[in-house]
Amino acid sequence: MSPDTSHDMRRALAAGLSGYLIWGVAPLFFQTLDFASALEIILHRIIWAVPLLAGSLALSGRLRAALGVLADRRTLLTLLATSSLISVNWWGFIYAVNSGHVLQASLGYYINPLMSVAVGVIILREPLGPWRIAAISLAALGVANQILTVGEVPWISLMLATTFTAYGYLRKVAAVDGRVGLLWETLFMLPFALIAFAWLQASGAGHFLETPLQTALLVAAGAVTVIPLLLYTIGVRGLRLSTMGLLQFIAPTLQFSIGVMSGETFETGHLITFAFIWAGVGCFTWSQIRRERKLEALAEET
Template structure:
């Protein structure tokens, strides 16, 4: 019992650190305000490849990458997920640079509920009445936001769609989280390397330049993008094995909550009435969904009396 409790606590600490990493991501990318979003994503992908390969080596899991890439269906799945994650990262960094952190955080609040809906549509997963109600409340919140914040609503919806679609592809693909991210960044490595070469040799349009080498702090932040990508993923993947799914589900909302607070209190983004109503409805829907999931899981764990 004590060993189980200790393991659970370690998992909780790992998950909290990962969520704090993700929640404070806007601060990291704000420090790279002088660098184009596409260039940031390029460096994030390129430097992640060697770091992830090292992690797989020390976890004695390099062989799983080769096995995965030998599977034709899995290669296509990784190609799809790599495009989705690259698009998600690009829009997110651009949104942070353009002072739309609230819109970005809303996207990650919506995505778990959208994932539930996708699971019902594409995988035939059952939905309780309370989960349908949670989705309806969330849709109402988005509708309210559409009235006054239509110009930034697309950011939230595209981030939610890309992340939920990514989660769907990764759910059906038989590959581990770290191995999968290594495969995805590996697929994207060559095109983004060619893009940086294009920038370096001045073939890009006027005003687009390669920033690596211009400033020591910028260099560290560009290369460090690999660390802020890989480390929280490894921690969260480890935490998932030590904690209940209901606890992990609740922690998924910590990162966008931190992002929301960062946008309002650190960068002073405007909080309109429609934002407030939308976020309240989203939080209500998440609370309803999480409570229903917790109770369903608790009931499933109860011993059956014959």
């Protein structure tokens, strides 16, 4: 491995790790916005993400590529659909954090890759294999335990996992740069966000200019939305899929820790649910590693 390649891999690892760390501790930031409703926070995530994304694309010379999407009607329609999905996902996450359900949020993001496997098998006809069967089965058992033993349908978890799985599948179909896609998604939402923002402020329900601190925190919501995505983009371009597959579980693990330390209800039934999910995650991760090793062996043979 050349020094340049080694440097690029370290840079990618640092970026990917940083992105997932920010996503993992994001609940701590959004908890400081408890003065605002989930809707108001989402509006500011959208409004302030747009100039940050446009600036990032302009600096990297990708703004022309973003404008080029206008010529592709199918991609625009796909991004319109992903815009709706990610807005629901953002709202669900903020609602979970600010209503004391961080554990459910973490459970949703543990389930998400396992649900993606099921989608890949059903829709994309991807091979399943015993380890992936075990991963999906264990995740299903975890959800069933939460319903039957705890007596609670984890609707927040399922909503977050479902919307993000659908979002990920459609974004894969769209095949556009992460920043370009997110710019268009937020641009689609921007007119509605500005109208709702103006209504909130006019009705006295908004908190944007109440104090300098509140204003700064609401503006920072845009940065918390954009920065981890930019870091993730650097990471995914320079790291193996198996490495990114391991890193993706950092975020829900940190969220889980925050939920427990915040004093959310976590009894034996909840532990059993997470134990099933964690076992499923282990099977999924091992299957990813095995598949990548096989691909590398085939590449060396050819």
